[in-house]
Amino acid sequence: MKKSVSNLNPLTKKNFITLLICVVIFAAVQFWQASGSMGSLYQGLLVPICIYVIMAVSLNLVVGYLGELSLGHAGFMCVGAYTSSLFSIMTQSTISNSLLRFAIAILIGGIFAAIFGVIVGIPVLRLRGDYLAIVTLAFGEIIKNLMNVLYVGVDNNGIHIAIEDSTKLNIDYTNGGKIILNGPQGITGTPRDSNFIIGFILVMITLIVIMNFVNSRTGRAITAIRDNRIAAASVGINVTKYKLIAFALAAFFAGVAGALYSHNTASLSATTKNFGYMMSIMVLVYVVLGGMASLRGSVIATIILYALPEVLRQFNDDINNYRMLIYAIILIVMMLINNNDTIKNKLNQFKNNKNKSPKGKEPETVKEAEV
Amino acid sequence: MEFISYLVNGISLGSIYALIALGYTMVYGIAKMLNFAHGDVIMIGGYVVFTAMTTMGLNPWLSILIGIVFCTLLGVVIEKVAYKPLRSATSLAVLITAIGVSYFLQNLALIIFGAGGKTFTSVVNIEPVSLFGGQVTISGETIVTILVSVVLMVVLTLFVNRTKPGRAMLAVSEDKGAAQLMGVNVNRTISLTFAIGSALAAIAGVLMCSTFPSLTPYIGAMPGIRAFVAAVFGGIGSIPGAMIGGVLIGIIENLSKAYISSQMSDAIVFAVLIIVLLVKPTGIMGKKIAEKV
Amino acid sequence: MALLEVKNLGISFGGLRAVDGLNLQIEKGTLYGLIGPNGAGKTTVFNLLTGVYKPTIGTFALDGEVLNGKSQAQINHKGIARTFQNIRLFSKMSVLDNVKVGLHNNCKYSAFAGVFRLPSYFKQEKAMNKEAMEILKVFDLDKEASVTAENLPYGKQRKLEIARALATHPKLLLLDEPAAGMNPNETEELMQTIRFVRDEFDMTILLIEHDMRLVSGICEQLTVLNFGMELAKGETSAVLNNPEVITAYLGE
Numbered sequence: 001m002k003k004s005v006s007n008l009n010p011l012t013k014k015n016f017i018t019l020l021i022c023v024v025i026f027a028a029v030q031f032w033q034a035s036g037s038m039g040s041l042y043q044g045l046l047v048p049i050c051i052y053v054i055m056a057v058s059l060n061l062v063v064g065y066l067g068e069l070s071l072g073h074a075g076f077m078c079v080g081a082y083t084s085s086l087f088s089i090m091t092q093s094t095i096s097n098s099l100l101r102f103a104i105a106i107l108i109g110g111i112f113a114a115i116f117g118v119i120v121g122i123p124v125l126r127l128r129g130d131y132l133a134i135v136t137l138a139f140g141e142i143i144k145n146l147m148n149v150l151y152v153g154v155d156n157n158g159i160h161i162a163i164e165d166s167t168k169l170n171i172d173y174t175n176g177g178k179i180i181l182n183g184p185q186g187i188t189g190t191p192r193d194s195n196f197i198i199g200f201i202l203v204m205i206t207l208i209v210i211m212n213f214v215n216s217r218t219g220r221a222i223t224a225i226r227d228n229r230i231a232a233a234s235v236g237i238n239v240t241k242y243k244l245i246a247f248a249l250a251a252f253f254a255g256v257a258g259a260l261y262s263h264n265t266a267s268l269s270a271t272t273k274n275f276g277y278m279m280s281i282m283v284l285v286y287v288v289l290g291g292m293a294s295l296r297g298s299v300i301a302t303i304i305l306y307a308l309p310e311v312l313r314q315f316n317d318d319i320n321n322y323r324m325l326i327y328a329i330i331l332i333v334m335m336l337i338n339n340n341d342t343i344k345n346k347l348n349q350f351k352n353n354k355n356k357s358p359k360g361k362e363p364e365t366v367k368e369a370e371v
Numbered sequence: 372m373e374f375i376s377y378l379v380n381g382i383s384l385g386s387i388y389a390l391i392a393l394g395y396t397m398v399y400g401i402a403k404m405l406n407f408a409h410g411d412v413i414m415i416g417g418y419v420v421f422t423a424m425t426t427m428g429l430n431p432w433l434s435i436l437i438g439i440v441f442c443t444l445l446g447v448v449i450e451k452v453a454y455k456p457l458r459s460a461t462s463l464a465v466l467i468t469a470i471g472v473s474y475f476l477q478n479l480a481l482i483i484f485g486a487g488g489k490t491f492t493s494v495v496n497i498e499p500v501s502l503f504g505g506q507v508t509i510s511g512e513t514i515v516t517i518l519v520s521v522v523l524m525v526v527l528t529l530f531v532n533r534t535k536p537g538r539a540m541l542a543v544s545e546d547k548g549a550a551q552l553m554g555v556n557v558n559r560t561i562s563l564t565f566a567i568g569s570a571l572a573a574i575a576g577v578l579m580c581s582t583f584p585s586l587t588p589y590i591g592a593m594p595g596i597r598a599f600v601a602a603v604f605g606g607i608g609s610i611p612g613a614m615i616g617g618v619l620i621g622i623i624e625n626l627s628k629a630y631i632s633s634q635m636s637d638a639i640v641f642a643v644l645i646i647v648l649l650v651k652p653t654g655i656m657g658k659k660i661a662e663k664v
Numbered sequence: 665m666a667l668l669e670v671k672n673l674g675i676s677f678g679g680l681r682a683v684d685g686l687n688l689q690i691e692k693g694t695l696y697g698l699i700g701p702n703g704a705g706k707t708t709v710f711n712l713l714t715g716v717y718k719p720t721i722g723t724f725a726l727d728g729e730v731l732n733g734k735s736q737a738q739i740n741h742k743g744i745a746r747t748f749q750n751i752r753l754f755s756k757m758s759v760l761d762n763v764k765v766g767l768h769n770n771c772k773y774s775a776f777a778g779v780f781r782l783p784s785y786f787k788q789e790k791a792m793n794k795e796a797m798e799i800l801k802v803f804d805l806d807k808e809a810s811v812t813a814e815n816l817p818y819g820k821q822r823k824l825e826i827a828r829a830l831a832t833h834p835k836l837l838l839l840d841e842p843a844a845g846m847n848p849n850e851t852e853e854l855m856q857t858i859r860f861v862r863d864e865f866d867m868t869i870l871l872i873e874h875d876m877r878l879v880s881g882i883c884e885q886l887t888v889l890n891f892g893m894e895l896a897k898g899e900t901s902a903v904l905n906n907p908e909v910i911t912a913y914l915g916e
Contacts (some may be wrong), residue, residue, distance in 0.1 A: 069463050123649050129462040130405040134599060135648060138641035145638040164632060184634075209779050216778025216785065217764075217771060217792075220757070224765040227754035234714060234748075235832050236740035236769045245775060272589075277596075281470055288467055293756075321482050328475035332453055335468040339460035 015211045018296040019204065025303070026200045033196075041314060045307055047264045050199025051257045052306050054206045056286040056298040058253035061210055063284065064293035065219065066246045067226030069133040071280045072120065072140030073254050078275035079116045080109030080255025081262035082147055082181065085190040088263065089180050090154060092191060102193035106202070106259040113255020116143065117248040125243040137277050147270040152181035186269030187262070194264035202260060206253050207295060213249065222246045223293075285327055289334060376507045377629045378622060383513040383582070385621020386520030390575035391598035392605065392613035393527065394568030400544035400608035401564045404462065407469035408449060410595015411476035412569050416442045416576030417586050418484055421491055431494045439573045446569025447562050455558070473592070480588035488587045491580035512582045519578065523571065524614050531610060536563055544608060593637075597624070600644040606654030615655060665728060667692040667868050668713075668836055673722035673732075674892075675712060682708045684892045685722070690836070690885075695862055696870045697883030697900065701912055705892040706872045707749055710838050714746050715739040726836060741769060743835035747825040747842060749872070755814035759805055762813050762824055763796040766831025770795075796831065802864070803827045803857060819850045823857070830861065837861070839871035843878050851875060855882050880904060888912065 029046065032038045055077060062070045084105040095101040120139045124132055151162045153169045155177025162168035164183075171177040181187050213219050221242045224232040233239050262268045272278050290301030309323035337343050391413060398406045419441045423434035453472050457465050497511030531537035542550040543560045551557050579594060580586055597620060605616025620640060627639040647654060670688035674681060683705045690696045698706050711717045713724060715736040723732050731739050745766075754762050771792050773784040800806040803823040808816060813824060822842055829837055842858070843851045855878055861867050873879050879886070879900070886903040888895040890912045896903050903909060 063463075067463065069466055123645060127648060127652065130399075130466055131603070131648060131652070133466055134405065134596070134603070135645055137596065138600070138644050142638045142641050145635060149632065149634045164634065212779045212781060213775065216775065217768060217773060217788075218775040218778055220761055220765050221768055223757055223761075224754045227756050228752045230716065230736075231748065231752035231754065231828075232765070233736035234716075234740060234746055234752075235766045235828060236737050237765070238735075238737045281474065284467070284470065285474075321478070324478040325475065325482060328471050328478055331471035332468055332475065335460075335464055335471060336453070336456050339464040339468075340456040341459065343456070 012215065014296070015207075015215070018211075018299065019207060021296065022200075022204060022207065022299065029196065041310070045310055046196040047194050047199050047260065049303055049306055050196065050203050051260050051264070052283065052286065053203050053299050053302045054253055054257040054260070055283045056290065056302045057203075057206050057210055057295055058250040058257070059283050060287045060290075060293065060295060060298045061214070061222075061246055061250045063287050064291075065214055065226060066222050066243060068125075068243070068247075069129075069284075070136040070247070070250070071133050071277055071284070072136035072138075072143075073250070073283055074275045074277065074279035075120075075136075075140030075143035076113040076117055076251040076254035077258035077261065077279070078140075078143050078147055078270055079251075080113040080258025081268060081275070082187065082258075082270075083112040083255075084109030084259035085187045085262040085268055086152060086180060088191050088193070089187070089189060090159070098191060098193055101191075102198070102259075102263060105193070105263065106256055109259030109262075110252040110255040113258065114248045114252035117251025118244060120251075121244045121247040125240055125247060137280070140275075140277055140280055144270045144272075144275045147181075147186075147275070148184045150181055151179065151183050153177065153179040184269060186267060188267040190262050190265070190268060192263060192266070194260050199260055202256055203299075206256070207299070210249075210253070211295060218242065218245060285331055288331060289327070373629070375502070376509065377625050379507075379509050379517075380513060381622035381625030382618055383516045383621070384625060385601075385618035386516050387575050387579050387582075387617075388594065388598045388601045388621050389614045389617025390520055390523065390571045390578070391594060392602040392617040393524075393610065394572050395599050395602040396605070396607055396610060396613040397540070397544075397564050397568050399602065401540060402450075402454065402458075402561055404454065404465045405469065405599070406454075406565075406568075407466060407595075408472035408476060409568065409572060410591035410593075410598070411473050411480075412442050412446060412449075412572040412591065413576035413579065413594065414480060414586075414588060414591030415445060415476060416573030417491065417580045417590065418480055418489075419573075420494075420577050421489055421580070421586055424494070425489075425492060435494065435574075435577055438577060439570050442569040442573035442576075443566045446565040446572075450562060450565040455561075477588045477592070484586075484588065486587065488585040491584040491586045493581040493584065494577060495581050510582075512578070516578045516582065519574065523574065527567070527571075528610065536560070540564055597640055600640055603644060603654055604647050606656035609654070609656040612654055612656035666690055667694075668724065668726055668870070669728075670713075670724040671722055673709070673712060673719050673724055675708065675717055675720045682892050683712065683889075686887075686889075686892075686894060688724075688887060690868060690870060692835075692868050693862070693866060694868055695858070695882050695884050696868075697879045697886040698870060698872045698889065699874070699879055699886060700889035700895070704889040706889055707840055708892075709889070710746055710840055710872065713739075713838060714744055740832055740834070743833075744838065745829035745832045745834035745836075746838035747822070747829055747840055749840040749844065751818075751821050751825060753813040753821055753824060753828075755812070757813055758809065759800065759811050759813055759816065759824055760793070760796055760809040762828050763799055763831045764792050766828040767792050767796060768832075770831075770833055799827050799831055802830075802860065819846050819854075822846070823854070826857075826861070830865065830867075835868060837867050837869045839869060839873075841872055841874065843873060843875045848877075851878055854878070858882055876904075 055073060059073045062068055087108045088101060088105045091101055124135050127135055149164050151166045151169055153160045153171040155172040156175050157172060160169040160171055166179055166182060169179065171179065221237045224237060225239055225242060229239055286302045286305055287298055289305065290297030305327065394409050395406065398404065416438045420434045420438035423429045423437045424431055449472055453468050454465065457468060493512060495511045495515045497515060499511055500509045500514065531540060539555045539560045542555055543557055547557055598617060601616040601620040602613045604620060605612025623643060624636050624640050628636045631639065666689035668688060668690040670686055673686040674684045676682065686709060698709060700706055712719050715734055719732050723730050725731060726743055729742060731742055754765060771788040773788045777784045797806055797809065800809055803826065805820060805824060805827060816824060826839065826842065843854055846854060858869065859882055862869055883900050885898065886900050887897045888903060888909050895912055896906045896909050
């Protein structure tokens, strides 16, 4: 540990500060909770914030570092939510330690989501750009749709799975057999194992794993693919393999977020709002507004964009409607500022004039390089 | 006999998809971008016509005209404000911006009209037609939708192939730079493309709302995505491809609802998209584009 | 046996034969030039040799191993590395990281070791940094190691591309117009660097170039392409004095 602190290069120093920010926020919340002045509204926001921070940080791996737009991230969250819930309910009587059971459930949610990530990724990652985005959206919707027609039940004979109709399950109800996943009605009775401390720990694990991943040989390969796919292939990087690794890792953490989600709600069902493309887009908004390839940005943007309107809502109910509109406008304006050369140059000029520093980009060489 | 009625309804639904898909495919062909907000233009069209016809009590024809004009302008404005500054940006940036626009339109509608569904009064007042001695009934909406779509597609095909601005569109989609050197005003052509696509979306909106009368801020999103599937299916950039793709997707959706599973029609339509993209990524009528290294 | 053995290599795009029946033998340690007028198919040859395009006819082999049909990454593993005519750097990454991506396959710690920071991570990263800095020093880029690649001046970007290609430990280095856009001083310096790379790393180099001073200055052998076909081949001075070559360049 000492060694890694002593030779902090700029990159790990940045990561260290990000983690520090998270710890400080966590400590502040703990104090707040301990003082007894935290209202139930705020209490209720804590776990969801952890969920969406994990979602945003993991999506940033795909969008910010790999440079591919995935609109199906909520689909992986859905897989994690359902599989972890099924596991928890089925083992509720056999594993009595709820912490252990939840830990395994989270792992199962993550692993199943990652498996789906690989299954989806193998065909999808051959595509590029707009096609990839729309196909990930399609897969996300398919996952959501399948969850809505899936029925799972247990009885003495074991687990029964059916599609479309609960009567096809053939459950022996006489000996305590029951339906766990009931099609569109979803799953009720998942143990409420999620809490803020577990959420915080998962956020930290997600951040550390993704930071270390990005800052390793594999992460460099992924960033190289983003910057120039053909050049990456020319130096011997297997583009599909590394895309798939990034995709599966991101899906894994989306699954973890899903497990946190499903163990925080009394009844779980898949709708457009929680597991559909609307959610994927919401998380994408957090990522883009926080800054592509900036994990700290994802964390802060998620906290602010998720919590602020919920907090403001107690003062004025209409604000919630306006927040989405405002996000949309900020999103468009941010994209224009970051991607339009004219606006970018003007901003740079403005900055240079203000700082009067000679450090700014030398426009001449940059221009020449573009030829 | 049931089959025929499913088929006809499928064609009708598919015609709506085709009209929407035309907007996607023309914009993709010319601006090389996926206009994610295109589906939401349909929704705006629906609301404008609804407001003019029901709230203001105007004549249906006038209301439709207002809706078309409004959407046409909207399409042009969206292009000018959000997409034009990003001509040289990455496709990722343009797509995220388009998602922003989609988000903006949905939430604007949410604020103005509320989340509750509005009941759209059908603009069609034709009696249903009975075939085969009453075994098959085809609604007036279905007939009008198919007829209007066929007429619009014929007109559009003639416009693109026979008129100067239409050929300019083809030229720009083939090679922007060369078209510019040949004196084609690229910016105006792109504006025109957005205008035509949005006008078609408005008409599709009216037809869709007449068939499925409930109007909410989110009604454009799913048909928009299905229409995009249709455009890809037919070969993105290809006008006849979008028409054929749209009708086929409509038929696939309706028949799978009838004979496979009503709850899984979304999954089936999207599975079609995925299969098409994996087997023949350029669609039925698209052409292969080689990458320059 | 020659290091690179190209036999009857060709590719057509929609009926147009971009490269047709090309034969090349490049001996180990040679500085070989591929020249020809614009559109002669030179870059296409590079794209064929690096797996970007799959040849429609013919074969090519490195050290006796046939490589056509293999992917870009596989061909690089076998020992062919290249630079690009229109620079393709990892523009948002640092100069050092660009070279470290080049070293990717020369270090073997797993993604798992990277995430959990096992000892193999630290050991190999340290070795990679050291080697990357050594390579950068050859190209006089070591002082800019932490600069973002896109902020480098043009000439240095070209050098960085060569450094990155070299980091993959190739047997054969393909340089696509390395001097394009450089002024005479920079070109002179580049010529020395290329020679140095050949001598120091015992490298075989095939390069495309329009700058005749560079070609006649460093290339020992030449192949001239015209309309996708070989027009002339042999010792540099002999080829450059070949009347057919002069005609192809200057027109009738």
